[in-house]
Each structure stands twice: as structure tokens, then as C-alpha cells.
Amino acid sequence: MKTDGYPETAFSKRSRMLVTALICMALLFLGAPAIYSQEDIVKLVEDKSAELKDKEETLKKEEERLLILKKDVEDKINKYGQLLGQLEFTLKKVEQIQDARMLAVAKLYEGMSPEEAASKLTALDEETAVQIMLRMKSKKSGAIIALFEPKKAAQMTKQMARLQIGK
DSSP: OSSSSSSSOOOHHHHHHHHHHHHHHHHTTOOOOOSSSSSHHHHHHHHHHHHHHHHHHHHHHHHHHHHHHHHHHHHHHHHHHHHHHHHHHHHHHHHHHHHHHHHHHHHHHHHHHHHHHHHHHHHSSSSHHHHHTTSSOHHHHHHTTTSHHHHHHHHHHHHHHHHHOOO
């Protein structure tokens, strides 16, 4: 608000003059050495006032720069958060598709005789065979494991137990 007709600033000319006058009076009353003339004191106060104004402007510019940087960082965080959400959604879809496909393969193996399924599963890599067997009915997978060599059956059972616990 304007109360004295001057534009409102942190250090208006009138305010600086008042501060200067108060400092001069304080120095006179406190017995400041007479080696400084009133003009020197006024000049000193004006210099300090100008220095403070420069520092204030520098701080305002720095604050504006930091606000711009903050907004930029917040925008990037939001952007990357959205991308992360999209990636998680896509990953879940891929996992669902893979699970559905593996379930279909398991049903295919369930339709085979235990002997035929056992011979085909032993030809697969262990991880894939375990994934298929985990999706089969336990009675059918048990009949198939019974046809494996004991060492292979033990390995497959360990893998199945490990993966079953992880779910």
C-alpha cells in the first residue's frame, strides 16, 4: 500500500533518508569520533543501502531460478512416475499373457499319457518343465514325476518347491 505517495519498496528513498538521519543522530549522541563528516556518514549509509539492495535483487533472481528448477524437477518426477506406472501395467499384462500361455501348455501335457508327458518334459530345460508341472493338477504331475529318474525327480521337486514358496 502507498501511504506517503511513494512507490512501495524495501528501501525507498524516504526510508533511506530516515535511516541515515537516525544513524547520524545516534552517532552524534553516542560520541562518535569527529573525524567523520556528516557527508561521509551519509555516503557510507547510502553505500550500505545500495549494497543491501543489490544483494536483495541477487537473492530474488536466485529464488526465481530455484523456483524454475523446482518446477522442472517436479515435472520430470511426474513424467517418470507416469512412465513407471505404464511400465508396471505393461509388465503385468505380459506376465498374465505368459501365465495364460503356460497354463495352456500345461493343459496340453495333462491331456497326454503320463509316459508320453514324462518323456517330453525331460527333453525340455528344467525351468520350463517345472513351470508347466506347477500349472498341472497335482495328481497328474505326481504320476509324471514318478516316471522320472530318481535324481531328475529330486531336482524337479526341489525346483517346484522353491518356486511354489516364491508365489
